[in-house]
Amino acid sequence: MSEITLHELEKQYGETTAVEDVSVEIEDGELLCLLGPSGSGKSTTLRMIAGLETPTSGEISINGDDVTDDPAYERTTSTVFQDWALFPHKTVRENVEFGLKMRGVPADEREQRAESMLERVQMTGYGEDDPTNLSGGQKQRVALARSLAVNPDVLLLDEPLSNLDKRLREDMQIELREIHEDLDETFVHVTHDQDEAFTLADRIGIMDQGQLVQVGDPDEVYENPKNQFIESFLGDTNFVDARVTRTTDDAVYVDTDLGTELVLPTDTEPAVDEGTALTLSLRPEILSIDQPSADGGTAADDASEQQLATDGSSRTAVTGTVENVIYRGSTVRYSADIDGTSMFAERTDATTGTLSAGEQIRLEWNGADVLAFREDGTRVSL
Amino acid sequence: MTSTLHRETLENAAFRAGYGALLVFMLLPLLVVVVTSFSASGRVAFPPDSFSFVWYVDFFDSTQWLDAFTNSIVIGVGTALLATLLGVLGAFGQELETDSVVGSVVAPVVLIPLLIPPVILGITLLLYFNEVGLRGSYASIILAHTLWATPLVYFVMRSVFSRFDWQQLDAAHDLGAGPVRSFVHVVLPNVKHGIFVGALLAFIISLQEFVMALFLSTPGTETIPVLAWTEIRQALDPMVSVVSTFLILISVGAIIVAAIATNLEWVSKQLS
Numbered sequence A: 001m002s003e004i005t006l007h008e009l010e011k012q013y014g015e016t017t018a019v020e021d022v023s024v025e026i027e028d029g030e031l032l033c034l035l036g037p038s039g040s041g042k043s044t045t046l047r048m049i050a051g052l053e054t055p056t057s058g059e060i061s062i063n064g065d066d067v068t069d070d071p072a073y074e075r076t077t078s079t080v081f082q083d084w085a086l087f088p089h090k091t092v093r094e095n096v097e098f099g100l101k102m103r104g105v106p107a108d109e110r111e112q113r114a115e116s117m118l119e120r121v122q123m124t125g126y127g128e129d130d131p132t133n134l135s136g137g138q139k140q141r142v143a144l145a146r147s148l149a150v151n152p153d154v155l156l157l158d159e160p161l162s163n164l165d166k167r168l169r170e171d172m173q174i175e176l177r178e179i180h181e182d183l184d185e186t187f188v189h190v191t192h193d194q195d196e197a198f199t200l201a202d203r204i205g206i207m208d209q210g211q212l213v214q215v216g217d218p219d220e221v222y223e224n225p226k227n228q229f230i231e232s233f234l235g236d237t238n239f240v241d242a243r244v245t246r247t248t249d250d251a252v253y254v255d256t257d258l259g260t261e262l263v264l265p266t267d268t269e270p271a272v273d274e275g276t277a278l279t280l281s282l283r284p285e286i287l288s289i290d291q292p293s294a295d296g297g298t299a300a301d302d303a304s305e306q307q308l309a310t311d312g313s314s315r316t317a318v319t320g321t322v323e324n325v326i327y328r329g330s331t332v333r334y335s336a337d338i339d340g341t342s343m344f345a346e347r348t349d350a351t352t353g354t355l356s357a358g359e360q361i362r363l364e365w366n367g368a369d370v371l372a373f374r375e376d377g378t379r380v381s382l
Numbered sequence B: 001m002t003s004t005l006h007r008e009t010l011e012n013a014a015f016r017a018g019y020g021a022l023l024v025f026m027l028l029p030l031l032v033v034v035v036t037s038f039s040a041s042g043r044v045a046f047p048p049d050s051f052s053f054v055w056y057v058d059f060f061d062s063t064q065w066l067d068a069f070t071n072s073i074v075i076g077v078g079t080a081l082l083a084t085l086l087g088v089l090g091a092f093g094q095e096l097e098t099d100s101v102v103g104s105v106v107a108p109v110v111l112i113p114l115l116i117p118p119v120i121l122g123i124t125l126l127l128y129f130n131e132v133g134l135r136g137s138y139a140s141i142i143l144a145h146t147l148w149a150t151p152l153v154y155f156v157m158r159s160v161f162s163r164f165d166w167q168q169l170d171a172a173h174d175l176g177a178g179p180v181r182s183f184v185h186v187v188l189p190n191v192k193h194g195i196f197v198g199a200l201l202a203f204i205i206s207l208q209e210f211v212m213a214l215f216l217s218t219p220g221t222e223t224i225p226v227l228a229w230t231e232i233r234q235a236l237d238p239m240v241s242v243v244s245t246f247l248i249l250i251s252v253g254a255i256i257v258a259a260i261a262t263n264l265e266w267v268s269k270q271l272s
Helices: A042-050 A092-102 A107-120 A136-149 A166-183 A194-200 A218-223 A228-233 A299-305 B002-036 B054-061 B063-096 B101-115 B118-132 B138-162 B167-174 B179-208 B211-216 B224-234 B239-271
Strands: A004-013 A016-026 A031-035 A057-062 A077-080 A154-158 A186-191 A203-208 A211-216 A238-247 A251-256 A261-265 A277-282 A288-290 A314-328 A331-338 A341-348 A360-366 A371-374
Touching: A004 A042, A016 A042, A031 A042, A031 A194, A042 A057, A042 A077, A042 A154, A042 A186, A077 A136, A077 B167, A092 A107, A092 A136, A092 B179, A107 A136, A136 A166, A166 A186, A166 A194, A186 A194, A194 A218, A203 A218, A203 A228, A211 A218, A211 A228, A228 A277, A228 A371, A238 A341, A251 A277, A261 A314, A288 A341, A314 A341, A331 A360, B002 B239, B054 B063, B054 B239, B063 B101, B063 B138, B063 B179, B063 B224, B063 B239, B101 B138, B118 B138, B118 B211, B138 B179, B138 B211, B167 B179, B179 B239, B211 B224, B224 B239
Parallel strands: A016 A211, A031 A186, A031 A203, A077 A154, A154 A186
Antiparallel strands: A004 A016, A004 A057, A203 A211, A238 A251, A238 A277, A251 A261, A277 A371, A288 A360, A314 A331, A314 A360, A331 A341
């Protein structure tokens, strides 16, 4: 049992509010990723759970016990730091043994436990090494072993992978995931890297400007973002300015700079008024790429293609000119000029019919896949 | 390209020659002191007419000088211990309290004794220690010297702590070490060389300090500089040179010990 409850947690440094009104329940055995840009308060939140920072107000409880005022050395949490913070004057084994030594575990038992921890992180045989001579990936493993050695109720990870190169980082993500499944302990992992969060997390908590904006399963936060910040932070997207021209029972019609009126089908009666300014998000994965027919798409063609089907979907297509083509390994990204507005879409490399700069391009999507946000960033439920 | 390099080499050589000449000029008096200590005659002259160890023999026969020597060592060690304790804890505490008011006033307060002329400090402390009944004790001179040595230890430690990775302290707390144990197990091993250097510095400061010691010492607590001054007033004989030679030897020895101590780890790393 190691569930964590944060209740209206707040941290201020002088005039600056680093963390504001963060409340969340982290379940026993869960791997929660706190994801956000730098300065969003995610590390401060983690440090408050660890006891390394004292909250200005609010409560933290672990396993139902209020630990808000307990110092770090009395908590059952253990942290893996961003720079690993290994003790340079101690050997690798002494580093791993440190927490056990502080708990008064006898020397032979300590050594045994340290060895088995080093084995778990695949660092067997490095016990007598000087940690300052290890590579980044090895230091990271030792830091993980050191934290795991004390058998913490909660393992806190403060961007421990951010200083590793891409390949190593991806390997470590999978290893962390395996260790988490093995131990069945509660992990809280802080990262600014959305790929890492999606790889590791049972649930993702997205932080922005000190607030926990949304907590949910990875697919839920990606597909159903609460506001425009989350939509822009989780992967690349095309934002298009729009203005509501009219609404009907089952659709919102908007005017955009794409040279055509767009239809956004709705399930419920739309909660926007005529004239409301919106920002539409068109993710590259909802856009399908085509070459327009030889005579080129005309406005009339586009209009005729824009119909509201009875199943609540609507096909919309626009045409424009390819501005540039970027090969990104597994995908090719096309930037296109659509009636003065720049948009991009992606194709996997294998797709036939490669387009090059200057050629005509046709982008098509289902209006039901488009997300819309108000000027204050809140999402419009469609 | 070649001519620029050539000019640079020339300039470097000229700079080094000038620097070396200045250094030799400043250090030469030390050599004169050492040489005159081996004089056979009863006056200080350079170069001496003849050489002998007669004044060294006299020094080791003189209980007065040997007592002064003991006093200097006792006061020096006492100062080193007290100033190091205060300087290390002051600098450490300030690192933990960088944002607080207390943290911001520590540095200026520690610095104040260095800014007051030692004559003033000496007189003031004499009056003060008379009041509190410390007159004539080792403690009075140790406290006076600590006033001077603490700021030096403090600034050495500030620079040492500025290179310390404070996340290690977080890691120690996180792994269950309380404030005292994390200081002993994690902070201390990282800064022990700095502490050692600071303590040696404090010792040397105390060994050489004259003005405050003159005011505060009594015949029982006379330090070497004080006795040397009293003796010189009567007769300028090579005994002062002998004593000075010992002081120079102790200081140079301390510097060598410090250099070895701070580099031992480096040496052992090179060997392994």
